[in-house]
Amino acid sequence: MTRLYLMLSAGGVAMVALGYGFAPHTAVGSLVDLPMDNVDQVHILRAVMGLYLGLVCFWFLGASRPIYARAAVMTVVFFMFGLAFGRLASLVLDGMPSPFLLGAIFVELGAGTWGLFILRES
Numbered sequence: 001m002t003r004l005y006l007m008l009s010a011g012g013v014a015m016v017a018l019g020y021g022f023a024p025h026t027a028v029g030s031l032v033d034l035p036m037d038n039v040d041q042v043h044i045l046r047a048v049m050g051l052y053l054g055l056v057c058f059w060f061l062g063a064s065r066p067i068y069a070r071a072a073v074m075t076v077v078f079f080m081f082g083l084a085f086g087r088l089a090s091l092v093l094d095g096m097p098s099p100f101l102l103g104a105i106f107v108e109l110g111a112g113t114w115g116l117f118i119l120r121e122s
Helices: 002-022 039-064 066-094 099-121
Strands: none
Touching: 002 039, 002 066, 002 099, 039 066, 066 099
């Protein structure tokens, strides 16, 4: 179960990261109402891509080497709950986001919760 969790988490986050980094105008512009008309915006998204891909590499390592599995699951849990917390804070402070971003909250809460179950079982 741990291996599946890490592989699914890594694969999903890698797709988001690559969208941010290689096609920010398409990936972000088609999902939310955020114009990508500034080099700084694209630069920030490409930096986020690098951060996400760094974690993805660790998650794949954890999926392939049991010695790293528990630490990798822990980072997925913190990553997912961290994103969800930020989105929930924005929901309270800023109001309702687009349906896509609202759905992301549930995906992140679900992935974080699944990771907690894996940690409890291991």
